[in-house]
Amino acid sequence: MNAAVDVFKSQDSQGCRLDALNAWVAEVAALTQPDHIHWCDGSDAENAALIARMQADGTLLPLNRETDPHSWLHRSSPSDVARVEHLTFVCTPERDDAGPNNHWMAPAEAHAKMDALFAGCMRGRTLYVVPYCMGPIDSPLARCGVEITDSPYVVANMRIMTRMGAAALARIEREGSFVKGLHSIGELDPERRFIMHFPEELTIKSYGSGYGGNALLGKKCHALRIASHQARQEGWLAEHMLIVGIENPQGQTHYVAAAFPSACGKTNLAMLIPPEGYRQAGWKVWTVGDDICWMRPGADGRLYAINPEAGFFGVAPGTSDSSNPNALATISHHTIFTNVAVTDEQEPWWEGLDGRTPALDWQGRPYDPANGPAAHPNSRFTVSARQCPSYSPRAEDPQGVPISAIVFGGRRASLVPLVFEARDWPHGVLVGAAMGSETTAAATGAVGVMRRDPMAMKPFCGYNFADYFAHWLSFDQPGAKLPKIFHVNWFRKGDDGKFLWPGFGENLRVLEWMIKRVEGQADAVETPIGHLPRPADLNLEGVALSQEAEAKLFGFDRDGWRSEVESIGAYLEEFGGRMPGALKGEQERIASQLG
Numbered sequence: 295m296n297a298a299v300d301v302f303k304s305q306d307s308q309g310c311r312l313d314a315l316n317a318w319v320a321e322v323a324a325l326t327q328p329d330h331i332h333w334c335d336g337s338d339a340e341n342a343a344l345i346a347r348m349q350a351d352g353t354l355l356p357l358n359r360e361t362d363p364h365s366w367l368h369r370s371s372p373s374d375v376a377r378v379e380h381l382t383f384v385c386t387p388e389r390d391d392a393g394p395n396n397h398w399m400a401p402a403e404a405h406a407k408m409d410a411l412f413a414g415c416m417r418g419r420t421l422y423v424v425p426y427c428m429g430p431i432d433s434p435l436a437r438c439g440v441e442i443t444d445s446p447y448v449v450a451n452m453r454i455m456t457r458m459g460a461a462a463l464a465r466i467e468r469e470g471s472f473v474k475g476l477h478s479i480g481e482l483d484p485e486r487r488f489i490m491h492f493p494e495e496l497t498i499k500s501y502g503s504g505y506g507g508n509a510l511l512g513k514k515c516h517a518l519r520i521a522s523h524q525a526r527q528e529g530w531l532a533e534h535m536l537i538v539g540i541e542n543p544q545g546q547t548h549y550v551a552a553a554f555p556s557a558c559g560k561t562n563l564a565m566l567i568p569p570e571g572y573r574q575a576g577w578k579v580w581t582v583g584d585d586i587c588w589m590r591p592g593a594d595g596r597l598y599a600i601n602p603e604a605g606f607f608g609v610a611p612g613t614s615d616s617s618n619p620n621a622l623a624t625i626s627h628h629t630i631f632t633n634v635a636v637t638d639e640q641e642p643w644w645e646g647l648d649g650r651t652p653a654l655d656w657q658g659r660p661y662d663p664a665n666g667p668a669a670h671p672n673s674r675f676t677v678s679a680r681q682c683p684s685y686s687p688r689a690e691d692p693q694g695v696p697i698s699a700i701v702f703g704g705r706r707a708s709l710v711p712l713v714f715e716a717r718d719w720p721h722g723v724l725v726g727a728a729m730g731s732e733t734t735a736a737a738t739g740a741v742g743v744m745r746r747d748p749m750a751m752k753p754f755c756g757y758n759f760a761d762y763f764a765h766w767l768s769f770d771q772p773g774a775k776l777p778k779i780f781h782v783n784w785f786r787k788g789d790d791g792k793f794l795w796p797g798f799g800e801n802l803r804v805l806e807w808m809i810k811r812v813e814g815q816a817d818a819v820e821t822p823i824g825h826l827p828r829p830a831d832l833n834l835e836g837v838a839l840s841q842e843a844e845a846k847l848f849g850f851d852r853d854g855w856r857s858e859v860e861s862i863g864a865y866l867e868e869f870g871g872r873m874p875g876a877l878k879g880e881q882e883r884i885a886s887q888l889g
């Protein structure tokens with residue numbers, strides 16, 4: 295097929311609003327030299343053909359047709375298993391606009407570097423044009439993009455994770471604007487791998503990786519890094535948050551948005567199953583999203599949120615019938631698994647699933663514990679959100695859902711109590727800005743190292759954190775009816791190194807207290823770090839907490855907090871004069887109250 299001819303094929307049928315898209319596809323084809331160009335329509339037939347092709351070349355391996363119908367296993371290159379933060383850049387004309395929270399490269403240098411990598415890289419391959427919409431297709435909060443990729447695995451994943459194909463292309467034609475994402479797996483060489491963002495140009499260039507967060511450009515690259523920049527300009531928020539609806543026995547549903555660093559249980563919280571007593575009383579939990587939340591003020595002053603994604607790209611290890619039965623039901627069919635192990639019955643398997651021993655590990659080797667875990671710690675499932683039994687009936691509401699509470703949380707083995715409430719919005723912004731967490735396997739690098747991860751956005755904010763905090767503070771306007779802000783820590787450990795809080799479904803007890811605080815129906819004790827519940831303020835019926843657990847989960851350690859707040863102050867100082875005075879003022883207020 296002559297690529298150059300095919301580039302313009304869509305022009306007659308799509309009309310001039312697609313001129314910019316056609317011109318870009320032509321420009322990329324001239325640079326990358328693909329053998330074929332395929333415009334994705336998102337149809338079942340197209341997907342079936344792609345899957346057949348990937349099965350034929352071994353990109354996808356079939357799983358047990360009976361236990362896991364229409365599900366597939368993909369094994370990535372062993373050196374391409376996670377996001378690469380050290381190779382991810384934000385390329386703004388001024389270095390300071392990217393901030394100390396990002397790696398920066400001058401746009402001209404970054405374009406030259408990337409274009410040299412892309413030159414001729416699609417020879418012998420097909421270039422796929424993937425139009426997609428982040429958010430319900432008819433939502434005013436949604437935004438469109440087009441990813442060009444040479445990876446059919448990426449196309450199949452984008453079809454699950456976004457609204458991909460003809461409807462998105464029609465919206466792009468109507469609006470005339472879209473985010474441009476250029477991706478090639480290149481040689482999958484870690485030495486020739488970069489993920490570059492050009493926020494002013496609404497452009498992404500990603501080379502050398504097929505891993506989700508690096509390659510499914512709608513997700514972290516568009517819906518967080520580029521969208522956070524757009525959101526700042528347009529007065530909304532693009533956040534690394536799950537969205538969950540909590541329905542009480544009276545039938546009222548409060549929506550909660552919660553930010554946790556990668557691999558800290560967002561999917562589990564989004565799909566939480568209420569403890570037995572709560573179920574009997576009539577509590578229900580509804581999943582809107584498990585990773586990303588776009589919010590903007592509505593006419594009534596409240597924040598309304600959509601999940602820009604259409605699927606889940608979840609961490610497999612630890613997912614089980616007891617930790618997350620909704621996730622297990624969701625991934626029981628039509629799922630792409632990446633880097634999990636398999637049993638001798640060709641069923642997908644990972645650590646924490648059950649007591650079986652797998653036959654092959656994530657690299658396809660006969661399983662040998664001496665080689666480490668059978669499933670890669672960052673192995674994933676990609677699945678449509680519509681398969682989730684707790685999928686909210688309001689998840690596709692074009693206007694979004696009203697948010698009653700925002701929750702920040704991290705992995706903190708010590709100091710940080712189970713839950714506290716910020717006294718007001720500026721204090722809540724400081725609580726988010728001060729978030730700290732131990733690192734996980736979702737990104738390459740050391741695991742278990744404590745780092746500041748403001749609003750869980752450290753790897754994802756497309757601009758200077760100082761400006762980002764100022765943007766958050768700016769929502770505190772007359773007439774605004776902002777959510778209450780809370781901080782939780784499910785990961786507090788006792789002296790024996792074991793977790794003190796049972797977590798998972800039991801977290802609903804904490805969410806109930808938050809909702810009652812929102813409704814003005816629950817008590818708390820005022821401390822310099824915020825409002826803390828006493829054990830009696832939570833429903834702890836049926837939870838056996840030791841004295842140590844109760845003291846640590848509900849206690850406030852003044853000396854420990856004094857040094858924590860000092861270290862938060864030093865962190866804010868790293869941003870120099872750009873850091874909003876109001877945030878430094880909050881830190882100083884708390885430091886002086888701690889004495």
Ligand code: OXD
Pocket residue numbers: 377506507555556557585607736737
């Ligand atoms: C993710 C991540 O994949 O945060 O969601 O790494």
Ligand code: MN
Pocket residue numbers: 534555556557585
């Ligand atoms: Mn995430």
